[in-house]
Amino acid sequence: MKRLSSVLWSLLVCGAVSTAWLSHPVAAAGPTAAPTASSDNGALFTAFVPVLRHPRCMNCHSKGGYPRQGDDSHRHTMDIRRGPAGFGVTSVKCSTCHQDHNLGAAHLPPGAPGWHLPPPSVPMIWEGLTDGQLCESIKNPKQNRGRNIDQLVEHLTEDKLVMWGWNPGEGRTPVPIPHDEFSAKVKAWQAAGAPCPAR
Amino acid sequence: MIGFSVNGKRVDLEVDPSTPLLWVIREQLGLTGTKYGCGMAQCGACTVHINGEAVRSCVTPVSRVDGKFVTTIEGLSPDLSNPLQRAWLEEDVPQCGYCQSGQLMSAAVLLREKPAPTDEDIDEAMTGNICRCGTYPRIRRAIHRAAEMAAKGGAR
Numbered sequence: 001m002k003r004l005s006s007v008l009w010s011l012l013v014c015g016a017v018s019t020a021w022l023s024h025p026v027a028a029a030g031p032t033a034a035p036t037a038s039s040d041n042g043a044l045f046t047a048f049v050p051v052l053r054h055p056r057c058m059n060c061h062s063k064g065g066y067p068r069q070g071d072d073s074h075r076h077t078m079d080i081r082r083g084p085a086g087f088g089v090t091s092v093k094c095s096t097c098h099q100d101h102n103l104g105a106a107h108l109p110p111g112a113p114g115w116h117l118p119p120p121s122v123p124m125i126w127e128g129l130t131d132g133q134l135c136e137s138i139k140n141p142k143q144n145r146g147r148n149i150d151q152l153v154e155h156l157t158e159d160k161l162v163m164w165g166w167n168p169g170e171g172r173t174p175v176p177i178p179h180d181e182f183s184a185k186v187k188a189w190q191a192a193g194a195p196c197p198a199r
Numbered sequence: 200m201i202g203f204s205v206n207g208k209r210v211d212l213e214v215d216p217s218t219p220l221l222w223v224i225r226e227q228l229g230l231t232g233t234k235y236g237c238g239m240a241q242c243g244a245c246t247v248h249i250n251g252e253a254v255r256s257c258v259t260p261v262s263r264v265d266g267k268f269v270t271t272i273e274g275l276s277p278d279l280s281n282p283l284q285r286a287w288l289e290e291d292v293p294q295c296g297y298c299q300s301g302q303l304m305s306a307a308v309l310l311r312e313k314p315a316p317t318d319e320d321i322d323e324a325m326t327g328n329i330c331r332c333g334t335y336p337r338i339r340r341a342i343h344r345a346a347e348m349a350a351k352g353g354a355r
Contacts, residue, residue: 080326089324090313090320090324091305091309092305092323095252095254096246097240097254099258099259099263103258107239108239109239109258
């Protein structure tokens with residue numbers, strides 16, 4: 001039914017989430033940004049992609065029906081599942097352990113408002129994508145739960161669950177670019193028409 | 200002041216909002232059926248319900264339950280008539296018993312959402328509740344038994 005080894009959870013850094021896609025209302029999406037023949041060769045996107053590639057983001061954008069943890073992105077201990085809506089299953093939902101804020105000591109569950117995974121219907125798996133594929137994926141309303149570019153940028157730069165990546169709590173590595181710098185890079189990419197690297 | 204319902208009874212407490220709900224339940228309200236196990240949301244012994252959802256009370260600040268409904272093992276039924284409690288007794292599930300209130304509270308949420316759970320449903324739902332005595336096979340049997348009882352008429 002379970003493994004005692006799951007007790008080791010306390011020793012492992014709880015990685016997680018920057019996937020607050022569900023916490024946004026799914027507004028009527030604007031037109032999909034057309035795949036762009038990038039005049040900058042995708043440099044404006046790749047300037048901030050290290051944040052998206054970081055375990056704080058990728059631990060919930062990885063393959064499989066479960067979250068991951070830690071800078072090594074190991075599978076979430078206790079066999080935690082994505083569940084039918086991305087919020088876990090029955091008596092083991094994300095909110096069973098995760099609060100809306102980090103708790104004040106190491107090895108306790110991290111937290112932020114709306115803690116969850118992308119839903120299985122739109123799992124937003126970034127693992128294995130090239131930079132170009134990742135860029136097109138996050139721009140595609142069919143793969144980003146209906147966001148147009150403005151909504152995408154707002155999500156990336158303001159969503160409280162995404163912001164957790166800069167404040168992940170004791171024992172967890174934050175995403176690698178300061179938030180102000182990241183926001184400026186994302187908005188520069190937006191202003192240029194959100195160009196993507198070649199796929 | 201934080202006010203909430205515990206097992207149907209309204210309580211209003213002057214308490215530090217960051218106090219773990221578990222301490223409030225056990226020490227201020229005297230409901231000691233909910234157990235302290237790890238204090239880190241790893242073992243499930245402290246599981247209670249907030250508005251019907253399972254939570255680990257050891258890591259839940261009491262501020263989270265302001266205005267909400269908390270159910271502890273004492274509130275599962277007033278007379279052991281809940282099918283889970285009956286099934287637990289009939290299957291003789293507990294050994295030392297320490298984890299069992301948490302096991303029951305998790306199982307209660309499972310059966311509410313999946314009244315006829317499969318073994319896989321049970322494994323998924325109970326994965327966060329540790330039993331050092333290894334009563335897992337009996338827990339699984341008891342959940343199936345409770346589901347059958349509930350299907351035939353629920354609490355007696």
